[in-house]
Amino acid sequence: MLSQVFLLSPRGDTLIFKDFKGNVPKTSTETFFRKAKFWDGEGRDAPPAFTVDGVQYLHVKVGGLYWVASTRENVSPSLVLELLLRMYWICRDYFGYVSEEMVRKNFLLVYELLDEIIDYGLPQNSSTERLKQFIMMEPVAVKQRLGGGGRAGLKLPGGATGPTEVIKSVLDTDRTGAKEEIFVDIVEKLTAIFDASGHQKSSSIVGAIQIKSYLSGNPPIRLGLSENLILGRRDSRMQQSSAYGSDTDVVVLDTYSINEGVDAERFGAERVLELAPPDGHFALMNYRSSRSFRPPFRVYPLVEDDMYAGDKLTLYLRLLAEYPASKTASGVEVTVPLPRSVQRVHCETDAPNESKLLALPGRGAFEQSAEWRERERKLVWSIKNLRGGQEHTLRCRLTVDQGSIESTKRDYGPIMVQFVLPGKPSASGLDVRYMKILKDEKNYAPSRWFRVVAMANSYQIRPH
Amino acid sequence: MADAKYFSTTKKGEIHELKLELNAVDKSKKKDAVKKVIAAMTVGKDVSPLFPDVINQMQTDDMELKKLVYLYLINYAKTQPDLAIMAVNTFVKDSQDPNPLIRALAVRTMGCIRVDKITEYLCDPLHRCLKDEDPYVRKTAAVCVAKLYDISAELVEDRGFLDMLKDLLGDANPMVVANAVAALSEIQELGGKPVLDLTLGTVSKLLRALNECTEWGQVFILDSVVNYMPADAKDAEAVVERVLPRLQHANAAVVLSAIKVILRNIQYIGDESVRTALLRKLAPPLVTLLGSEPELQYVALRNISIIIQAQPSVLANDVKVFFCKYNDPSYVKMEKLDIMMRLVNERNIDQVLLEFKEYATEVDVDFVRKAVRAIGFCAISIQSAAERCINVLLELIQTKVNYVVQESIIVIKDIFRRYPNRYESIIGTLCDSLESLDEPEAKASMVWIIGEYSERIDNADELLEQFLETFPEETAAVQLALMTATVKLFLKKPMEKPQQLIQLVLTYATQETDNPDLRDRAYIYWRLLSTDPEAAKDVVLAEKPTISGAQDSTDPALLEELLRELGTLASVYHKPAASFVSKMRLAVHRADDLAAAAVRGSQNGEPEMTSVVVVEASQAGSAPTAIAAPAAMPDLLGDLLDVRAPAGAMSAAPDLPVVFGEDKGKGVVLRAALTHAADAYILQMSVCNLSMDVPIEGPLLIQFNRNALGLAPASQSVSLDAVLPGATAVVCVPLVQRQELVAPDQGQVLQVALKFPRADVGVLYFASPIASNVHL
Secondary structure, three states, X not given: OOOEEEEEOOOOOEEEEEEOOOOOOXXXXXXXXXXXXXXXXXXXXXXXXXXXXXXXXXXXXXXXXEEXXXXXXXXXXXXXXXXXXXXXHHXXXXXXXXOHHHXXXXXXXXXXXXXXXXXXXXXXXXXXXXXXXXOOOOOOXXXXXXXXXXXXXXXXXXXXXXXXXXXXXOHHHHHHOOOOEEEEEEEEEEEEEEXXXXXXXXXXXXXXXXXXXXXXXXXXXXXXXXXXXXXOOOOHHHHHHHHHOOHHHOEEEOEEEEOOOOOHHHHHHHOEEEEOOOOEEEEEEEEEEOOOOOOOEEEEEEEXXXXXXXXXXXXEEEEXXXXXXXXXXXXXXXXXXXXXXXXXXXXXXXXXXXXXXXXXXXOOOOOEEEEEEXXXXXXXXXXXXXXXXXXXXXXXXXXEOOOOHHHHHHHOOOEEEEEEEEOOOOOOOOOEEEEEEOOOOOOOOOXXXXXXXXXXXXXXXXXX | OOHHHHHXXXXXXXXXXXXXXXXXXXXXXXXXXXXXXXXXXHOOOOOHHHHHHHXXXXXXXXXXXXXXXXXXXXXXXXXXXXXXXXXXXXXXXXXXXXXXXXXHHHHHHHHHOOOHHHHHHHHHHHHHHHOOOOHHHHHHHXXXXXXXXXXXXXXXXXXXHHHHHHHHOOOXXXXXXXXXXXXXXXXXXXXXXXXXXXXXXXXXXXXXXXXXXXXXXXXXXXXXXXXXXXXXXXXXXXXXXXXXXXXXXXXXXXXXXXXXXXXXXHOOOOOHHHHHHHHHHHHHHHHHHOOOOHHHHHHHHHHHHXXXXXXOOOOOOOHHHHOOOOOOOXXXXXXXXXXXXXHOOOOOHHHXXXXXXXXXXXXXXXXXXXXXXXXXXXXXXXXXXXXXXXXHHHHHHXXXXXXXXXXXXXXXXXXXXXOOOXXXXXXXXXXXXXXXXXXXXXXXXXXXXXXXXXXXXXXXXHHHHHHHOOHHHOOHHHHHHHXXXXXXXXXXXXXXXXXXXXXXXXXXXXXXXXXXXXXXXXXHHHHHHHHOHHHHHHHHOOOOOOOOOOOOOOOHHHHHHXXXXXXXXXXXXXXXXXXXXXXXXXXXXXXXXXXXXXXXXXXXXXXXXXXOOEOOOOHHHHHHHOOOOHXXXXXXXXXXXXXXXXXXOHHHOOOOOEEEOHHHOXXXXXXXXXXXXXXXXXXXXXXXXXXXXXOEOOOEEEEEOOEOOOEEEOOOEEOOOOEOOOOEEEEEEEEEEOHHHEOHHHOOEEEEEEEOOXXXXXXXXXXXXXXXXXXX
16 A cells, blocks of 8 residues: 655655655655645645655655655555554654654654554554554653743644643553553634624634543543533434523534544443543544634724824724633734735734833743734734733734725734633533543542643634 | 664774674674664665674564564665575574564564565465464464565465465454455555455455454455445445444544445435435534544545535535635645535525635635635626625725736626626726736736727727737737737727727738737638628627536546545545556566666676666657558467567568667667557567677566556567577567556557566666557
């Protein structure tokens, strides 16, 4: 099926190269990199599957690396891409996190893993759990640069990862007797579009229950989900729910998929997910909901003419954090694209002057900044931490081309908001009521970590 | 201990140092040395001289060390076949080790060593391992059969491995079943002939294993089961029943393969209500796929595009899930836009239009252009919404963003053609942005509009005059449009100014230009106008057929094929598999041999040969002489199986074109041409031995790539009497035509690989044109 699998650094250096069939020339790494890097000369991403000289290249870009497979056959691209992503996750499970340095230091282990995961181009064994019995080498740890991993984990394209990453190899529990623990995360990515008056025009949630397990012996666990959970639009409970009266009491998931280890029928009947969690990271359930949710943020834009200057405008952005004060969002970033007619921008945040002076690095709860990125034609306003119930205003003076006042007013936006907001309740309302670890052993009390996180997927305000 | 440190030594005499370390007494030192060797190997250094020293470490109880040695062995066995034999004993011994991991490791590694001499020794251990008590060993052995088939298909067939593999389909362990299926599919691909006959019994065996095996195994099984032809509706329903739960799977590949199986079997189900119910079940899993990583989304979207063209009802109510997110990669956005265009209808047009408008203000130029085109498409295909669409386009033109304006004008031209005499009031607005047009297509569209409606545009002559100022510099499309528009203007307003213009244009177009299209059209207009202006009016201003709003949909035959290929690369490229999958196996394998030979050669101090010699005879150059008259060899046609001419009979085929010349330095000149007579194709070849002292002996091995006629040699082996130095022999290779090998896209050329027994000649590649007069 696959002819080769290789890992390239962002600069195109070959980190790992494995040939299975010898029917693709060894120069394929270069061929691939040149094509992918300069796809259209305009910096757009290459699609995940393309063909060069009769060789098919499939790739994903995760952990800052290119994970590539080449073949000459008409393979299933989803299978190959899923496999490459899985390789990334396995490496993560083994090393704690994945980076170029990590792969370089552990290249022998990567080869050993690859030998078990793929034989003659055919995917074999891809569960971290089952791989353990075949893998002899130990991972080599690389000292984390401060603050690196957590944030890097967040930025992974598409990977619905939580905000605080556990950097720990799965091997630690068994071999070194490190702490037994299990992490259960509900990660929801929100999509919403608002008009200028704050009316929510469309919304949807893509969510996942993700588990990272470091329990030795892999005892089965049981998770009870919300009782008022409705699965799919044709769920029989949907009909009954009208009997409950209010519509807001139910959680509706339009579509979902659950891990293959779970008894689907039982889940359908009792809303209980039971399985023996394999080691490392895995998704217990993925789902999608199109019901509207209470928006955590609102942004109201306002543009004012300047009474005296014909080439100036003032743009006000009012940001409201509409979640309870017990929650604090991090990495809040409001981005406003501005049209070409804008020449200069001067921004002023509402952070009080003394707090600017007093704010110590890492402590400043008020820390805000706003900048005009001229090359990208974007105004970026970021607030490190934002407690619920707070309100902030950004004031921007725009200098525009003569006579383009009106077109500037018409053409700015849409405004995008990025954020990470931990804390219950989840946007969809989905909740884990309880988690049991089914192990008959006295004094067995592994740590359980349960977290709910909402992140922006595509959170837009369209001012026109 | 960090592996990275093994990369650090780059001093001279490194090989020598490593050799010493490898032969050290201390075990951990030895292991470190092996790691260093492998580190050097992975960065491309040649550490093959250490082969015997590394192989010596193979007999060890340390699994980690064993694996390291195997890594090295697989890499270098090819270049050191004689030394690789040393490893055989250990392999055979390991394959009987009490530890199943070691047994599996041995059989897995042996299969990866592509050395003929080792292959013979592989058979017995493989035979044992296929019947091993441990499933891990059996599943590894199953894959090994495919590996062996790649090296020597005959051996697999002779030793009965195929049947053993088929037996494994009924194995108690689902992983073994999955690998047996995968290996059989692999062999089918390699051999190009079906080996897995899907009976009801096999299929139900496979489906039983489906629930238990890994996600990859599920894909293997589903992709095999899809080829099963159900006997009746009940049969089909039973298959669907078993496959349905797979739609919930988290792995996108499983979902897509399951959908393929269901769509295939649905055709056999007669009951309309059952079919509708099944189709309805496909929507939620497809929507779920859109929540995955962008790479997987892209594959899903390309497949969805095919599915909704065949079964439009599946996602008819879900257009919203395809709305673009601003942070989607551009390849995902483009696909979503495409699908939105397919799903738009009277009910959702308002929502969709709003989205398109939003997209048209983004920064990605290509995406913006496509969004504008999408708006135009909505106007043309949904009559009731045409006016709303046009209003959106006018708003976009107001933004004065250059490429948005140009794209809008292009689509408005189409809208005018779709709804003649309805929206011409907006022409005034369009004329405001004349200056900003700099792209040929937009210019041509605008010029067309001016010409078509010149009677309503007061200053049409002035506008055209402006365009005409740069007439000589315009592209051909704009020039043609300008000429036609000027003629229309003249016919509608036969006044002084238009007459001047038309004279200007026609004079230039008939006298100054090199473009024959332009010149010819100018002459036609000229004659029409000078002989009968009324007739000219009838011709030029004739009623045009209105264009329809059909979206460029996939050709039904192709769509049918793509549906069969759902979830494969073909479904992502939207091209039939044959157009991008080439049967290059033979060529590259042999290329490997050559490369290995080159390495061997370079070690003996000979100059290194890095590239494989591939000859492409230029089709045009050799075409005139390409065909030897069929009558030239009438006596040969009777004896198709073993046709040959006596050595030295150079004159028997004097006019064959040279396909592999002296300049290639192989000491051999090949001439060849394809001919046919008596309903059969023959490849005529002459082999000329240029060397001074060594004869060339047969038999030769021959193989073709897929070609336009589906030709293949009747026998792989071509007998050849010894060709003495300086002599030439003529050989005729009888060919057979096989439907399954037809590849129309390969062009009119036959690609041939010819292997000589003499190692220094090796494999020669050449291409021979298929001239049109050989077609039967």
